Amino acid sequence: MADDRICVGAIAGAFGVHGEVRLKSFCAEPSDIANYTPLTSEDGKRSFTVSLTRSVTGGIGARVTGIATREEAEALKGMTLWAPRDALPSLPDDEFYHADLIGLDVVDTGGQSLGRVRAIYDHGAGDILEIIGGKDILMLPFTKAIVPTVDLAARRIVADPPGADE
Incomplete structure (x- = not known):
C-alpha cells in the first residue's frame, strides 16, 4: 500500500497503421482508464495521455501521446500503465485494489x-x-x-x- 500508484492497464500491442494501440484496461469499467491520464510507465520515466478511439477485439483502441506509427505502438507492447492512487475512486469497505x-x-x-x-x-x-x-x-x-x-x-x-x- 506504500506505492502511490496503481496499475490500471497495459498496452497489448499496435492497432492499425497510424500509431493506435490496443489497451487492456484493468478498471471495473474499462473505458474509465482514460479518466486517469496522464498515465505513466511502471518505472515512471514515460508519461502518456490516453484518448480512446473504439472497441477492438481483446481491448480498447486508443491513441497515446508521442506515438504516431505502428512501429512505435508495437514497441510499447507489454508496457503497464499506472495512475496516481489519489486519481482513482475510493472503494467501499468490501472492495480492494x-x-x-x-x-x-x-x-x-x-x-x-x-x-x-x-x-x-x-x-x-x-x-x-x-x-x-x-x-x-x-x-x-x-x-x-x-x-x-x-x-x-x-x-x-x-x-x-x-x-x-x-
Missing part, C-alpha cells in the same frame, strides 16, 4: 500462517488469490466465504480454505 492485497500475510481461521499473497488472477469466474507459503502454492477463490477478513491496517488476510476442517 489488487495492489493493496499483494504482499499481505494470510492466516487460517485458527491463526496458522498459510503464506503471503503473491498475485491475484481473474480468469472470468472471479478473483483468485495466489498464496506462497514456503515451497507451497495455494490458490484460493477471493470470496467472502473463503476470505472472510481482509485487514489492510494489520496487513493480514484471514482465510477459511475449502477442506481445512477435514
Whole structure:
C-alpha cells in the first residue's frame, strides 16, 4: 500500500497503421482508464495521455501521446500503465485494489500462517488469490466465504480454505 500508484492497464500491442494501440484496461469499467491520464510507465520515466478511439477485439483502441506509427505502438507492447492512487475512486469497505492485497500475510481461521499473497488472477469466474507459503502454492477463490477478513491496517488476510476442517 506504500506505492502511490496503481496499475490500471497495459498496452497489448499496435492497432492499425497510424500509431493506435490496443489497451487492456484493468478498471471495473474499462473505458474509465482514460479518466486517469496522464498515465505513466511502471518505472515512471514515460508519461502518456490516453484518448480512446473504439472497441477492438481483446481491448480498447486508443491513441497515446508521442506515438504516431505502428512501429512505435508495437514497441510499447507489454508496457503497464499506472495512475496516481489519489486519481482513482475510493472503494467501499468490501472492495480492494489488487495492489493493496499483494504482499499481505494470510492466516487460517485458527491463526496458522498459510503464506503471503503473491498475485491475484481473474480468469472470468472471479478473483483468485495466489498464496506462497514456503515451497507451497495455494490458490484460493477471493470470496467472502473463503476470505472472510481482509485487514489492510494489520496487513493480514484471514482465510477459511475449502477442506481445512477435514
